[in-house]
Amino acid sequence: MxxxxxxxxxxxxxxxxxxxxxxxxxxxxxxxxxxxxxxxxxxxxxxxxxxxxxxxxxxxxxxxxxxxxxxxxxxxxxxxxxxxxxxxxxxxCSHPLEHEACYFLICKRCHVVVECCGRALDQAISDSAIAHNFSRQKTTLEISGECEACLQQ
Amino acid sequence: MxxxxxxxxxxxxxxxxxxxxxxxxxxxxxxxxxxxxxxxxxxxxxxxxxxxxxxxxxxxxxxxxxxxxxxxxxxxxxxxxxxxxxxxxxxxCSHPLEHEACYFLICKRCHVVVECCGRALDQAISDSAIAHNFSRQKTTLEISGECEACLQQ
DNA sequence: AACATAGTTGTTACATTATAACATTACATA
DNA sequence: TATGTAATGTTATAATGTAACAACTATGTT
The missing domain is CATH 1.10.10.10 (Winged helix-like DNA-binding domain superfamily/Winged helix DNA-binding domain)
Known part of the structure; x- marks a missing residue:
């Protein structure tokens, strides 16, 4: 963990x-x-x-x-x-000094959470909101599955 | 609504x-x-x-x-x-016959929820999971903000 | 030092969201 | 109609979160 x-x-x-x-x-x-x-x-x-x-x-x-x-x-x-x-x-929060929108990878097996803030994904979300003429204020993105370490076991 | x-x-x-x-x-x-x-x-x-x-x-x-x-x-x-x-x-669910991963645009003012299933965004999420060697099983993506109709008022 | 004040914590009560566990009923089919 | 399974009824309680007011504490001001 x-x-x-x-x-x-x-x-x-x-x-x-x-x-x-x-x-x-x-x-x-x-x-x-x-x-x-x-x-x-x-x-x-x-x-x-x-x-x-x-x-x-x-x-x-x-x-x-x-x-x-x-x-x-x-x-x-x-x-x-x-x-x-x-x-x-x-x-x-694993990077409180540099905030943008964050999303999370949550492992179902070991429960480790990894916080990611990739530019590309953030951009894709923005684009999608824009395409719907939606003004984005808060984003919740949580992906659950299995992390690398658990997959290798 | x-x-x-x-x-x-x-x-x-x-x-x-x-x-x-x-x-x-x-x-x-x-x-x-x-x-x-x-x-x-x-x-x-x-x-x-x-x-x-x-x-x-x-x-x-x-x-x-x-x-x-x-x-x-x-x-x-x-x-x-x-x-x-x-x-x-x-x-x-607004398209129960054709399921992929879905995400939601939730308007804070009128509370209307729009369900989207864009290929591009889905791909971006997959790419990101892959980049972290994470096997994605369930995705929660909820964007709250203001919808087009409310913004125009 | 005494005081004012704003922010923090204590305390009690309660609201909201959700499930466990077991009894009963309805439904399909042999 | 007997019988097994799925659905619903029923009671109780767990899990998550907040309201409201009282007491305390840190800090700056006279």
Whole structure:
């Protein structure tokens, strides 16, 4: 479930990005928010809100659903995480400093999610919206299947 | 919310497709299933499960959540409807006889959903999956924004 | 230091979306 | 008509998410 070599580095990097982004934008990267982001980054699989809650509760007696959902809203708003609508689950954003539209490859076997932001695909989506005279505001693109590693087993 | 001229014709056509498909495949297109499909086809906006339930209850005293969800599962399984994951809502499939991968343009203002199945976009998605050595099994692509009609107002 | 204030967190309650599990009924066909 | 399968009825509960108000905390201002 790591797909990234040394996963600690991966988490570390994400937390530092978050720190930097919040600093730059005058946002408060509180202990709670940091901890939720850390839990989400524990691996590359999508994390469910109530699983986050279950973890938080162990360290933080007053954790309740709003505790988690508020942190999630904050992280989503500032693009530090994404919600996968097809799974009702959340993943860390793997390039919060360079946002365009993103899409996701979600492995059914190992649950690893890879975030892609290819120019070509983005262009194809835009073209299609334009062809229908549709003004595109938000795009949800989630592909589930099997990742390279799982296919090779 | 119609986006189709004479909407009755639209619903009528969908019900006949369903009838035909069920017949061909030896499936039972029961009153309940038919009625749920009809409710979904009442317009081109996504319909929520509990709104379907609210309608069914008025005509069918024993309707309960499982009543609706079973009908939805049946209709989904046989591709007579689609679920929009980004909205937790359901829309009629507008071309059940010719299935490829579909995507959706969802207008935030009038709620009309248009189902598209462009070859080019489908190809772009496939290419992208291939580039990541990912075997694509299911694709969720939902674009929300504003439709042509609403933009012109 | 005292205060004002805006943002964050605590707390309770509830809304929405969906499924499990088992009982009963309807339908097709031997 | 017996009989097996699929569909529906029924009760309960799981999973996901939000509203509303109270209490607290960080920060800047007098």
């Amino acid at each position: 790591s797909a990234c070599g040394e996963h600690d580095a991966c988490t570390e990097r994400a937390l530092q990005w978050a720190e930097q982004i919040c600093q730059e934008q005058g946002l408060r990267f509180t202990t709670l928010r940091r901890r939720v982001l850390e839990i989400i980054w524990a691996d590359h699989a999508p994390t469910k809100a109530y699983d986050i809650l279950a973890q938080l509760e162990q360290e933080h007696a007053s954790a309740k659903p709003p505790t988690v959902y508020r942190a999630l809203h904050f992280l989503l708003e500032h693009k530090l995480i994404h919600k996968l609508d097809s799974q009702n689950a959340y993943v860390g | 119609s986006a189709c001229g004479e909407h009755d014709a639209c619903t009528e056509r969908a019900l006949q497709w369903a009838e035909q498909i069920c017949q061909e495949q030896g499936l039972r297109f029961t009153t309940l299933r038919r009625r749920v499909l009809e409710i979904i086809w009442a317009d081109h906006a996504p319909t929520k499960a509990y709104d379907i339930l609210a309608q069914l209850e008025q005509e069918h005293a024993s309707a309960k959540p499982p009543t609706v969800y079973r009908a939805l599962h049946f209709l989904l399984e046989h591709k007579l409807i689609h679920k929009l994951d980004s909205q937790n809502a359901y829309v009629g």
